[in-house]
Amino acid sequence: MRIAAGFKAHSGWAALVVIGESDDGLVVVDRRRIELVDPADIDWAKQPYHAAENLSPAKARQLIERATAAAKRIALKEMRAFIKRSHDAGHEIAGCAVLVGSPMPDWTIKQIRSVHVRMHKAEGVLFPAALIRAAADCDVKVVATPEKALAANADTTRTIAALGKSAGPPWGKDQKSAVLAAMTVLKEA
Numbered sequence: 614m615r616i617a618a619g620f621k622a623h624s625g626w627a628a629l630v631v632i633g634e635s636d637d638g639l640v641v642v643d644r645r646r647i648e649l650v651d652p653a654d655i656d657w658a659k660q661p662y663h664a665a666e667n668l669s670p671a672k673a674r675q676l677i678e679r680a681t682a683a684a685k686r687i688a689l690k691e692m693r694a695f696i697k698r699s700h701d702a703g704h705e706i707a708g709c710a711v712l713v714g715s716p717m718p719d720w721t722i723k724q725i726r727s728v729h730v731r732m733h734k735a736e737g738v739l740f741p742a743a744l745i746r747a748a749a750d751c752d753v754k755v756v757a758t759p760e761k762a763l764a765a766n767a768d769t770t771r772t773i774a775a776l777g778k779s780a781g782p783p784w785g786k787d788q789k790s791a792v793l794a795a796m797t798v799l800k801e802a
Contacts (some may be wrong), residue, residue, distance in 0.1 A: 617798035618709035619791030622740035625650040625659025628787035632795050647691045663733035688743035689695040708754030708772040710794035711744045
């Protein structure tokens with residue numbers, strides 16, 4: 614089956630929904646929460662800029678670089694696991710979509726730490742960027758999909774609702790957005 618994945622990242626984790634095209638239409642192939650931080654580091658790694666807020670500039674840089682490297686490493690591990698599960702099931706991966714927010718200016722760590730809202734912005738960019746990098750490193754077509762650009766018409770909304778009904782809970786905004794983004798990948802492939 615041709616499949617596409619949709620990822621909706623949060624601080625330290627992401628919702629993953631994989632859909633495929635069958636003779637009967639779209640089906641949910643996989644749906645799960647993936648962790649993007651080591652469990653031992655969860656207290657600080659899911660919000661590294663906040664954790665570094667009161668550190669010296671050198672220690673802040675070290676902590677943020679460590680968190681960024683860990684997010685990239687774990688995202689790569691999760692992407693490889695998605696690919697392996699898909700290939701083991703005999704699926705052909707058309708690609709994946711990673712939902713992203715608005716782009717972040719090229720701020721330095723010092724500039725980010727100086728304004729609280731910038732820390733939120735930087736952390737909101739960190740995990741989707743790690744997933745995008747992981748897909749590219751695994752040679753999986755990846756589409757960075759601006760979440761604000763997602764728009765569903767009535768037919769698409771009904772399809773997403775039917776997919777949710779067949780998949781069961783949880784089927785919230787994260788899963789619906791991830792499916793909508795994955796649907797665009799399947800249409801383009």
